[in-house]
Amino acid sequence: MVSTDTQTRRRGRGERSPLASAGLHLTLLIATVVAVFPPLWLVVTSFKPTTDAFDTSLVKNFTFGNYSHVLADTRFLAWLGNSLLVVGLTTVIGVFISATTGYAVSRFRFPGLRPLMWMLLITQMFPVAVLIVPLYNLLASLGLLNQPVGLVITYLTIAVPFCAWMMKGYFDGIPAEIDEAGRVDGLTPFGTFWRLIMPLAKPGLAVTAFYSFITGWAEVAYASAFMTGEENLTLSGGLQTFVNQYTADWGSLTAAAVLIAAPAALVFGFVQRHLVSGLTAGATKS
Amino acid sequence: MAVETGQSVAKAAGAPSARGHGRRTDNTPGGTGRPGTQPGRLRRALSTHWYAWSMVAPVVTVIGVIIGYPLLRGVYLSLTDANEANVERTIGVNHIPATYEFVGLDNYRAILTDNVFWDRLGWTVVWTVTCVALSFSLGLVLANMLNRKIKGRGFYRMALILPWAVPAFVSVFTWKLLFNERSGLFNQLLAGGGIDGISWLNDPTWAKVSVIAVNIWLGVPFMLVAMLGGLQSIPGELYEAAEMDGASAWQRFRHITLPGLRPVASTVILLSAIWTFNMFPVIFLLTRGGPGDATEILVTYAYRLSFVVSPRDFAGSAAWGVLILALLSLFAVVYRRALKKQGDMW
Numbered sequence: 001m002v003s004t005d006t007q008t009r010r011r012g013r014g015e016r017s018p019l020a021s022a023g024l025h026l027t028l029l030i031a032t033v034v035a036v037f038p039p040l041w042l043v044v045t046s047f048k049p050t051t052d053a054f055d056t057s058l059v060k061n062f063t064f065g066n067y068s069h070v071l072a073d074t075r076f077l078a079w080l081g082n083s084l085l086v087v088g089l090t091t092v093i094g095v096f097i098s099a100t101t102g103y104a105v106s107r108f109r110f111p112g113l114r115p116l117m118w119m120l121l122i123t124q125m126f127p128v129a130v131l132i133v134p135l136y137n138l139l140a141s142l143g144l145l146n147q148p149v150g151l152v153i154t155y156l157t158i159a160v161p162f163c164a165w166m167m168k169g170y171f172d173g174i175p176a177e178i179d180e181a182g183r184v185d186g187l188t189p190f191g192t193f194w195r196l197i198m199p200l201a202k203p204g205l206a207v208t209a210f211y212s213f214i215t216g217w218a219e220v221a222y223a224s225a226f227m228t229g230e231e232n233l234t235l236s237g238g239l240q241t242f243v244n245q246y247t248a249d250w251g252s253l254t255a256a257a258v259l260i261a262a263p264a265a266l267v268f269g270f271v272q273r274h275l276v277s278g279l280t281a282g283a284t285k286s
Numbered sequence: 287m288a289v290e291t292g293q294s295v296a297k298a299a300g301a302p303s304a305r306g307h308g309r310r311t312d313n314t315p316g317g318t319g320r321p322g323t324q325p326g327r328l329r330r331a332l333s334t335h336w337y338a339w340s341m342v343a344p345v346v347t348v349i350g351v352i353i354g355y356p357l358l359r360g361v362y363l364s365l366t367d368a369n370e371a372n373v374e375r376t377i378g379v380n381h382i383p384a385t386y387e388f389v390g391l392d393n394y395r396a397i398l399t400d401n402v403f404w405d406r407l408g409w410t411v412v413w414t415v416t417c418v419a420l421s422f423s424l425g426l427v428l429a430n431m432l433n434r435k436i437k438g439r440g441f442y443r444m445a446l447i448l449p450w451a452v453p454a455f456v457s458v459f460t461w462k463l464l465f466n467e468r469s470g471l472f473n474q475l476l477a478g479g480g481i482d483g484i485s486w487l488n489d490p491t492w493a494k495v496s497v498i499a500v501n502i503w504l505g506v507p508f509m510l511v512a513m514l515g516g517l518q519s520i521p522g523e524l525y526e527a528a529e530m531d532g533a534s535a536w537q538r539f540r541h542i543t544l545p546g547l548r549p550v551a552s553t554v555i556l557l558s559a560i561w562t563f564n565m566f567p568v569i570f571l572l573t574r575g576g577p578g579d580a581t582e583i584l585v586t587y588a589y590r591l592s593f594v595v596s597p598r599d600f601a602g603s604a605a606w607g608v609l610i611l612a613l614l615s616l617f618a619v620v621y622r623r624a625l626k627k628q629g630d631m632w
Contacts, residue, residue: 034503038460041471104337110334111331122618134356243459261451
């Protein structure tokens with residue numbers, strides 16, 4: 001009797017009048033158009049000849065010319081290489097050293113834990129403006145301006161606090177009983193971490209790595225300030241050379257933009273489900 | 287009657303998180319110290335905590351060396367009169383030593399008594415509050431819509447988070463293409479409707495509207511996904527119980543959904559406020575802070591001081607940076623304290 005009662009009520013809550021349903025779909029459709037249109041327009045424009053970049057028609061004079069121009073006649077591939085090198089190194093180093101910290105912060109109560117947590121949070125909100133001048137001077141005195149290594153060091157300042165924060169969230173989600181089982185079976189704390197917890201945290205590691213990759217991939221301020229000379233630029237700096245106060249090569253810009261965005265968006269599609277849970281877990285579960 | 291129900295339901299929503307909080311408080315793996323002997327406090331702490339400390343050592347080192355040192359150096363620079371012309375530099379084979387001097391708090395005095403700082407701060411606050419408030423509300427509304435049984439839910443979800451998947455600087459250039467004054471799509475559409483084109487990026491007011499719009503467009507997907515996760519973590523039984531007690535849809539939203547979203551929402555708002563406050567790429571790439579300095583927020587203005595103006599004003603820029611950091615730290619502490627007062631522990 002009671003169960004049928006709740007069932008009808010539950011259905012009652014899910015029910016909508018056709019009008020409400022239409023309104024819901026209409027709102028979502030409008031939101032979808034707003035969200036999808038700019039990237040879509042970017043793709044459309046990239047297949048138009050540069051002279052037609054502002055043409056409002058969808059497909060007129062369809063061409064791959066922009067892509068072949070960008071790949072063959074500009075330094076796009078060099079920028080891509082620079083970006084891959086810088087961001088790849090940052091991600092590997094950053095995620096590796098952050099994982100141990102995330103684990104320690106998640107599992108152990110030790111003197112210095114709270115200051116460390118605060119430090120990780122506060123360094124995440126460091127404005128570019130505080131560090132950029134001293135880092136610029138530091139890199140200049142070490143001769144690392146215009147060197148990928150210099151940018152790697154710089155990006156570690158962004159990646160490490162963030163990755164440690166994310167990894168803590170993931171380790172929090174792995175039951176502490178697993179650690180205890182490892183300890184009972186005679187593993188050292190490091191052994192527990194390396195042989196039991198790390199394999200379990202692989203999805204978390206992947207997501208964290210991806211997030212720090214994207215952060216570096218899309219970084220503008222440091223890259224614009226520290227890298228000069230066309231062959232040293234990373235993608236975000238290189239893209240700026242197509243359209244500025246002197247030139248407006250929208251065809252090349254859009255083609256390069258699509259080449260930069262497509263792989264990132266694809267991988268994003270696979271990992272996005274885990275992104276926010278990791279981010280907020282650190283704050284809500286501690 | 288209904289109000290009473292709402293409150294007890296809200297309490298129930300808080301309960302599971304409280305349990306999760308207590309679960310791993312006494313998790314310290316101790317037992318390495320020998321109980322019979324009486325070693326010094328430091329040695330005992332060392333023997334208990336050495337692996338915890340050694341595991342955090344790399345990160346502490348990194349933060350200390352490549353954040354700590356530049357930070358201290360930045361604070362020091364802000365107390366000097368360093369600029370492009372008097373820092374240590376090498377021109378050709380000649381090495382010129384630094385000649386800048388310690389000037390105490392002069393830079394800060396100059397900045398705080400100058401209207402430029404207060405103007406920029408005012409706009410930065412407007413920018414941050416508008417962006418966070420609007421993208422949070424939009425994200426919350428859309429998340430509530432997507433959380434229902436609705437056809438094409440997966441499609442809507444993928445489409446709505448697309449702006450997050452595209453690297454921000456790419457999106458910003460796309461918007462620049464759309465905003466183009468002479469022949470951008472928006473102005474062509476307006477012309478089609480017989481309306482004069484708008485200088486989206488060259489009129490101080492419209493430029494502000496444009497940068498805010500672009501930033502909201504970039505920020506909504508993050509809010510949406512976060513809120514969706516929050517909504518799905520609220521147990522469905524709470525809604526059923528409330529409904530059996532006769533709570534209306536609005537009461538359910540007010541007394542179950544909102545309290546249930548609190549932990550996620552508070553973190554997300556804090557993070558997003560900090561990110562927006564420091565949002566460099568949108569403004570730098572869209573308007574370069576222009577026209578004039580109408581859209582210049584604190585961070586981009588500090589960047590302009592050290593890398594755009596001539597001679598580059600390193601000391602002034604560093605002082606701006608320190609002030610920005612102080613403001614943000616103050617904000618984070620106050621925000622955290624406000625949450626704690628309402629019983630949201632961290």
